[in-house]
Amino acid sequence: MTDLTIQEAAGRLAAGDIRSVDLTRQCLERIAARDKELNAFIAVRGDRALADAEDADREMAAGRYRGSLHGIPVSLKDLIDVEGMPTTAASRVRAHHVASEDSPIAAALKRAGAVIIGKCNLHEFAFGTTSEDSAYGPVRNPYDASRSPGGSSGGSGAAVAAGMCLGSVGTDTGGSIRIPAAACGIVGLKPGKGELSCAGVVPLSWTLDNVGPMTRSVTDAWLMYRVMRNSSGATREPSARRVPERRESSDTLEPRTVRGLRLAVLGGYFAELLENGVRDRFEQATETLRAAGAELTHIQLPHAHLVPASYVHLVLGEAAAYHASTLDTAFDRYTRAVALRLSMGRYILAEDYVRAHRGSAALRAHVDEALTRCEALVLPTLPITPPRIGATTVDFGSRTEPLRNAMLRLTQPFNLTGHPAISLPCGGAVPPGDTKPLPVGFQIVGRRGGTIELLRVAKAIEEIL
Template identity: 40%
Template sequence: MKGQEEMLTLSLAEVAAHFQQKKLSPVEVTKQLLLRIEEVDPEINAFITIDQERVMSEAAEAEQEIQAGRYKGPLHGVAIGLKDLIYTKDMKTTMGSPLFADYVPSIDASVVERLQEAGAIIIGKLNTHQFAYGPTGDRSHAGPVKNPYDLTKMTGGSSSGSAAAVSACMCFGALGTDTGGSIRVPAAFCGIVGMKPTFGRVSKHGVFPLSWTLDHVGPMTRTVTDNALLLQVLTGYDRCDPYSLAVEEENVSKKIGASIKGIKVGLPSSFYYTDLHPEVRESMERSIAVLRESGAVIEEVHVPHIEQFAEAHKVILRSDAYAVHRERLAAHPDEWDDEVKERLLTGLETKGFEYAEALQIRQQAKEEFAAALQQVDVLLTPTVPILAPEINGRHVDIESYQKQHIRWSIMKLTAPTNFTGLPSLSLPSSRADNGLPIGAQLIGRPLDEALLYQIGYALEQGLALQPAKWQIGQKQSN
């Protein structure tokens, strides 16, 4: 039997193999995860709800099935966490808000049903920025989530608890949601892998909305291979989601490990590589060098009107968010985080013609990204232009960002692909001198997640970052 630390730091793929070969017990591993959460989470604050009796019952059922030869696949018996705005039948789903502090849905979200069919164990509900409306992760009725690499720093949001729980080895994977970067930002800040899939590839049925046409659901894991395994279970047409894509499914892991020689990687430098923290820039230079050494062809590309796209994304986001919450704001004006409420009310400032113009600009954005992705196979960018700030910090020391709320510097490089719906993968690229993780982002053509995983895996292997030791509160190094 493996020791507790070694057991919990296994990748999802590794623990799945041990379960399939009956070398590890899902019951024992889940029990150790619950002990780990009890030990670590009071400091990090990633979890909102855990039903230990239910969790252990699911683990026992999975173990019995595996022992009986009814193995369901790589998620069977594996503990997965859920962002706390993904509905779970008979388990609280709070949205990070006091308005829903005791809300218990009557249904499971479609993604939860898929996880259950695959034999996964739902280990608990994970903290989120209130109603997912913020990329900092420090505004929730349950309090801020703390970064496992430095407890004074923010995790990023809004999938804050999901990133921290995976990063600190409290589960083997988690689901997050992403409207302007809410999977990829906390993935970058917490040193894990996060995928925002193609819009419509993963069902949003049973997931509390922020923006109907910008929201995505996706996987968060410690490795690229794990991420592909989790996404594979989540994908597929869902008639309950009006935005769901009816496309032929593929094995998104099929290209992992294949050579990337000759693959063209584009650098859209006019927007994505300006105003970067110096260590983020150095990290990207290292990532570019690794891809070159692996045989990729690096080319510069141009997306002409990207600044305009970023502004149009804001118009749609604030308008949709206000529409989602308008009646709730009127009925319960005092039950909001002040910052979230203030941001919601900016939706009143948007004029109808501005929303219509934003929809037209979205079409232009899709065309310009498509043109760039005809020249190259993928785009490579930083995930976030800055390092993780202190919890409750609202300004950064890069001059061009000082006159705006910190949210816009955090979301700057992730929001454009919520606008276009293109798949985007964030993975760790290095750690800064102070130990904080830095992330790189790969952007692909619609439904080209398999290629992103192929290149992401090559980059992951080439960078060969050493795993952290997870001594809570201590800064980590490569």
């Protein structure tokens, strides 16, 4: 049962074919069997999750069905507050923190009847792409435990891929939902900027942070997204009778038709540095879409080469502002690599921070313009296959890049611009020097304000790929 999608499990729960308590118990058993190796969880709510699942079963048996997440075991990145639980951010800096109330996201999931099974490991303070630098030890990729699951929501990616829960909530400041989704072979959605509440979430960058779902299918991402989109009403009383979502009566996300779908493949900066196997797999995917009737064009965006410079000035400056006092008083409680990167932000000048905002605005205008000519932009999510734990650089042949820069390269542009973006699994590629294929991600970028439409496009592409 732990390999079911949310949609499949919801159908069986609603029909009374399975019980939430059994599904939840199986997820807990999977965690017990695999998490010593993968280290995906920082906290597991075993007894409490089973009690919540029993409550869900009782409600459903009494005819009080809350919707598609009712009785579904899910997890949250341990950056997001759940009442009564620590929010560690994978850091010793927050060792004694306990959340006094639910974040709006956790509250929305609870109102929808989801069973929160635990809190997932991450790169410390979400400030990294590998999920290695964590006070709770590195997270490992379920496909190859010698490799990273990506990050910073690496525990969420590993947990969903390994069947420890049916969906998870991650955060994405430069790609931290989409990167682990690609590395773990699952779906990861970064909604448009500001769509989902970041209240009760430890910030990395107020300008760039997003919350979003990590799941096994596009429909599942939609099911979680539409529940979390209702999170602004976090203070409302829970009610089994309230329909938690305007269209909850319909559990079907209607896909777009691929025939005639206009997709723009991003070139230039976006195609310069790709591992050969990733490039091959992405090109196979676009050819498959073309053969199915999609209309593909190839575009280049001005200023794209300035993405990393704009990104680093925003994220470093804002992260340093949040961490300033603890850097002064508890520097040694951070992992060394994260403490040093945070310290860099204290040297950013205001004039350069403003320039970075101007760079983001210019790029946003170019992406908006590109999306007037097509329904979506497409590109790989991650330019490399999941790296080995401990790797610090990537050799692209033409040049060697720091690993962090390489991993962020294709996702961070859309944090700067605020456009919704999603990563889908699109088969595997064999890493250099290895023999076993590992997951590759296919990224789709939609119009601002068009997350639902992006999901419809993604579902159509998912069915083809």
